[in-house]
Amino acid sequence: MQKTIFTAGALILAANAAFADATNITWWHGMGGRNEEVINEVAQKFNAAQAACMITPVSKGTYEEALAAGIAAFRSGEQPNILQVFDAGAATIINAPGATIAAEDLLTQAGHSFDREAFIPGVRHFFADASGKFIGMPFNSSAPIMYINTEAFEKAGVQPPKTWEEFEAAAPKLKEAGYIPMTASQLTWQFTENFFSRNNIQFASNANGYDGFEGTTLNVTDPNLLMMFQKLKDWSDAGLYAYYGAGWADNQKPFEEGKVAMWIGSSGSFGGLAKTAVMPFSADFLPYWGSIEGAGTSSFIGGAALFAMSGKPEAENKCSADFFSFLTTTEVQKFYHEATGYVAITTAAYEAAKADGWYDKNPVAEVGIQQLQLPAGEWSKGYRLGFYPQIRSIMEREYNRIFAGETTVEDAFKAIEAEGNELLVRFAKTSG
Amino acid sequence: MTEIPHPPARPWRAWLRGVTAAEPAKRVQFDAPLLPWLFLLPQLAVVAVFFYWPSVQAVTSSFYLEDPFGFGATFVGMENYTDALGNAQYRSIAGFTVVFTALVTAFSLGLGLLLAVKADAVIRGNAAYKTLLIAVYAIAPPVAGLIGMMFFDQHIGPFVTLAGWFGWDMKVGLNYTDTAFAMILVSVWKQVPYNFIFFLSGLQAVPVSVREAAVIDCRNGWRRFRTVTLPLLAPTAFFLLIINITYALFDTFGIIDVMVKDKPANNPMTLVYKVYLDGFRGNDVGGSSAQSVILMIVVFALTIAQFRFLERRIHYS
Structure with missing residues (x-):
C-alpha cells in the first residue's frame, strides 16, 4: 500500500516536473457524455503535440451553466482562458467587448495566419461582429435537419419531402401506413430562427440585430411565420404532426422507437441516433416553403463557439491562440467531426473527410454541412439578439399554449413580439 | 456548576408573540x-458572510440594470420592480406559487x-412500517424529481398509463394542469416522511397518563384526538408548518428543475425558479435581484405573521 502511494507520489512529481515549464490554460465547456470525452481527447492531442502549453478542459454542466459560471468567474477575476458559449448566448458575450479577445485578433497577434474564407460559409457569421470579424472561434457547429425513417416512407409509398407542400401531400399516406408523420425537437431553433434563414425572411430590425441593440424589434408576426405555425397546429389537429412539449428528448424518443416517419433534429444528433434508433434511417435538409419566394437558402449554425477571455497574461493568450490554431487544423477538425457528428467547420476538413470515404459510409453525416453550404440569402446568417435565452423561453411557453389549444397562433406571436421587444429594450439599456 | 437559568429576556420575541407584559430581568451569566x-462570533460570521452580505448585494443590484459581465450598471430606481410586478407572467407565477405552497403544505x-397517528397505533412490526415511511426522506430532491419524471413520462410513464x-x-410537460398535478x-x-418523523415523536411524547385519562373521559376516538392529542401536538405542528412552507417555496427547486x-x-414554476431562470439563464442580474428581494420581503412578512398570530395560540409545556 505504502509502495503504491509512494509510486503515485513519484509519478505526480515527475509529471509536474515534465510540465513545469509549460504554460497552463483552462477551458470551460458545457458538454457531457460522449461529447465531453471527445473534448478531453482533443485536449490530450494538443498537449501531446507540443510542450509549451498545457490545456485543461473542465465541464461546467450544460451550455447555460457554462455561460453562467464563466460570467460569475469573470466578475471575480477568476475567468478561464477559454469559454464555450452557445448560440443563444452569443449576444451576451459579444456585447461585452472587454470580456473577450476577438479570436481573429488573438490569432494574428500570436503570429498565426487567419483566413475567414477557409471556413465553410454557414459558420462565418454567427459568432462574428457586423463587419465579419470572428469574435468567437466556431467549435461545435450543427444544423437543423430532417431525419427520415426509411421503412415508413417505403411502406407508405411516398418520397421524403423537400418542401412543406410535399410534406402536406405525403403526410396523410404516412398516417394511413400507421405512422405519426412528423415530430420536431426544438421549435424555437428549427421553426423560428431557422425558418427565417431557410426561407430568407428578416427576423428582427437592425439587420437581425447585427447593426446594434438600440431600437431592435422582433419580426415574429410575419405572415409567413404565422402561416407555418397555423399549418403545424392544423397538422397536429389532423394527426399529421405530434407535439410532445418543449423537451428535446420527448419529441425524439418516438422517432427512435420507429413510430414516427420523420423527425426534425440536429445534425449533431447523428451519433446518438445511430446507437438508439431501432430502424434504419437517413436524413435530408430541413424543408422550406416552395410558395415563399426566394426560400431554400442555407440555415445558420447552432451549437457553440470558443471565446478567449480577456485579462490573462500574454503567455497564456499565446497558448489560447496556439490551441485555436490547432483546432482548425484539418486533422483535428476531421477527427472532431467524425467522432461527434458536429459539422466540419473548414472546407479543407470537409474535403478530407470526403476523400476518406467517410460520407460513403455515413451519408447522414454530410447533410448538415451541405445545408450550411447552400446559397446564403440576405437573412440566412442568423441573429444577434440580447436576452435571447429568455426570449426563447417566452416562445417555448407560447408554443406549448398553441398546441394545448389555450391560445391562437396570432395571439401567441403577438405576445412573443410584445414581451420579446420589452426584453430587447431592457438589454439595450444594459449595454448603453 | 450553577443551575442553568431560563433564557434571557427577548423583548422582540414578546412583541412577536403579542405579549406586552414585561418579563422580569434575568441573571447575567x-x-x-x-x-x-466571542462565543457568538463564528456563528455571526457565517450568517454575515452567507446571508447579510449577499442580501445587501441583492438589494443594491436590484436598483440597477447591469450588463452580465459587470462592465457597467445603470441606476434605474424601481424599474426592475415595476417591470417584474407589471409582467403578467410574473403575476401568474406568483399565483401558482401561492396555490402550490398551500397544497403542498396542506397535503x-x-x-x-x-x-x-396510524403508525403510532400499530404495535406489531411498527419498526418496519416506520423505516419504510422514513426511508423516502433520504432521497435527494433531484432524484425524487427524476423518479417522478419516470412515473409521469409521456411515453413510458406507468402513472400516465394508469390515468389513461x-x-x-x-x-406532463405540455399540459399546465397535468404538470402542476405531477x-x-x-x-x-x-x-411526507419528514412530517411523519416529527409527528410520530410528538405523539410518543404525549404522556400515557394523559391518554388513559382521556380514554376514561371520552370514548369517541376522533373527539379525543381533536381535543387532547392535537393541542398537545400543536408546537410540533407549528414548527412543521413553517418548515413546510419554506420547503414548498424554496426546497422544491430541485424537483421543479428536473421536471x-x-x-x-x-x-x-415557483417564484424561486423564476429568479434562477432570469438570473442564471437569462443573465439579467438586476431583474433577478429585484425578484429575490420581493421574495425576501414576502418570506419575512410571512414569518412575522406566523409568529404573531399563530404562535400565541400555542402553549408550550
Missing part, C-alpha cells in the same frame, strides 16, 4: 461582557399526521 460575543402535513384507464390523457404529487411524496427539464415553456 457572563462576567466579562465581551465573552458571549404533506395532513398525510404525515395521518400516517403518524380512467380516460385521463395526461401530458409537481405537487412528487413534492408532497418527498416531504421541467430546463425548458419551462408554459409549465408551472
Whole structure:
C-alpha cells in the first residue's frame, strides 16, 4: 500500500516536473457524455503535440451553466482562458467587448495566419461582429435537419419531402401506413430562427440585430411565420404532426422507437441516433416553403463557439491562440467531426473527410454541412439578439399554449413580439 | 456548576408573540461582557458572510440594470420592480406559487399526521412500517424529481398509463394542469416522511397518563384526538408548518428543475425558479435581484405573521 502511494507520489512529481515549464490554460465547456470525452481527447492531442502549453478542459454542466459560471468567474477575476458559449448566448458575450479577445485578433497577434474564407460559409457569421470579424472561434457547429425513417416512407409509398407542400401531400399516406408523420425537437431553433434563414425572411430590425441593440424589434408576426405555425397546429389537429412539449428528448424518443416517419433534429444528433434508433434511417435538409419566394437558402449554425477571455497574461493568450490554431487544423477538425457528428467547420476538413470515404459510409453525416453550404440569402446568417435565452423561453411557453389549444397562433406571436421587444429594450439599456 | 437559568429576556420575541407584559430581568451569566460575543462570533460570521452580505448585494443590484459581465450598471430606481410586478407572467407565477405552497403544505402535513397517528397505533412490526415511511426522506430532491419524471413520462410513464384507464390523457410537460398535478404529487411524496418523523415523536411524547385519562373521559376516538392529542401536538405542528412552507417555496427547486427539464415553456414554476431562470439563464442580474428581494420581503412578512398570530395560540409545556 505504502509502495503504491509512494509510486503515485513519484509519478505526480515527475509529471509536474515534465510540465513545469509549460504554460497552463483552462477551458470551460458545457458538454457531457460522449461529447465531453471527445473534448478531453482533443485536449490530450494538443498537449501531446507540443510542450509549451498545457490545456485543461473542465465541464461546467450544460451550455447555460457554462455561460453562467464563466460570467460569475469573470466578475471575480477568476475567468478561464477559454469559454464555450452557445448560440443563444452569443449576444451576451459579444456585447461585452472587454470580456473577450476577438479570436481573429488573438490569432494574428500570436503570429498565426487567419483566413475567414477557409471556413465553410454557414459558420462565418454567427459568432462574428457586423463587419465579419470572428469574435468567437466556431467549435461545435450543427444544423437543423430532417431525419427520415426509411421503412415508413417505403411502406407508405411516398418520397421524403423537400418542401412543406410535399410534406402536406405525403403526410396523410404516412398516417394511413400507421405512422405519426412528423415530430420536431426544438421549435424555437428549427421553426423560428431557422425558418427565417431557410426561407430568407428578416427576423428582427437592425439587420437581425447585427447593426446594434438600440431600437431592435422582433419580426415574429410575419405572415409567413404565422402561416407555418397555423399549418403545424392544423397538422397536429389532423394527426399529421405530434407535439410532445418543449423537451428535446420527448419529441425524439418516438422517432427512435420507429413510430414516427420523420423527425426534425440536429445534425449533431447523428451519433446518438445511430446507437438508439431501432430502424434504419437517413436524413435530408430541413424543408422550406416552395410558395415563399426566394426560400431554400442555407440555415445558420447552432451549437457553440470558443471565446478567449480577456485579462490573462500574454503567455497564456499565446497558448489560447496556439490551441485555436490547432483546432482548425484539418486533422483535428476531421477527427472532431467524425467522432461527434458536429459539422466540419473548414472546407479543407470537409474535403478530407470526403476523400476518406467517410460520407460513403455515413451519408447522414454530410447533410448538415451541405445545408450550411447552400446559397446564403440576405437573412440566412442568423441573429444577434440580447436576452435571447429568455426570449426563447417566452416562445417555448407560447408554443406549448398553441398546441394545448389555450391560445391562437396570432395571439401567441403577438405576445412573443410584445414581451420579446420589452426584453430587447431592457438589454439595450444594459449595454448603453 | 450553577443551575442553568431560563433564557434571557427577548423583548422582540414578546412583541412577536403579542405579549406586552414585561418579563422580569434575568441573571447575567457572563462576567466579562465581551465573552458571549466571542462565543457568538463564528456563528455571526457565517450568517454575515452567507446571508447579510449577499442580501445587501441583492438589494443594491436590484436598483440597477447591469450588463452580465459587470462592465457597467445603470441606476434605474424601481424599474426592475415595476417591470417584474407589471409582467403578467410574473403575476401568474406568483399565483401558482401561492396555490402550490398551500397544497403542498396542506397535503404533506395532513398525510404525515395521518400516517403518524396510524403508525403510532400499530404495535406489531411498527419498526418496519416506520423505516419504510422514513426511508423516502433520504432521497435527494433531484432524484425524487427524476423518479417522478419516470412515473409521469409521456411515453413510458406507468402513472400516465394508469390515468389513461380512467380516460385521463395526461401530458406532463405540455399540459399546465397535468404538470402542476405531477409537481405537487412528487413534492408532497418527498416531504411526507419528514412530517411523519416529527409527528410520530410528538405523539410518543404525549404522556400515557394523559391518554388513559382521556380514554376514561371520552370514548369517541376522533373527539379525543381533536381535543387532547392535537393541542398537545400543536408546537410540533407549528414548527412543521413553517418548515413546510419554506420547503414548498424554496426546497422544491430541485424537483421543479428536473421536471421541467430546463425548458419551462408554459409549465408551472415557483417564484424561486423564476429568479434562477432570469438570473442564471437569462443573465439579467438586476431583474433577478429585484425578484429575490420581493421574495425576501414576502418570506419575512410571512414569518412575522406566523409568529404573531399563530404562535400565541400555542402553549408550550
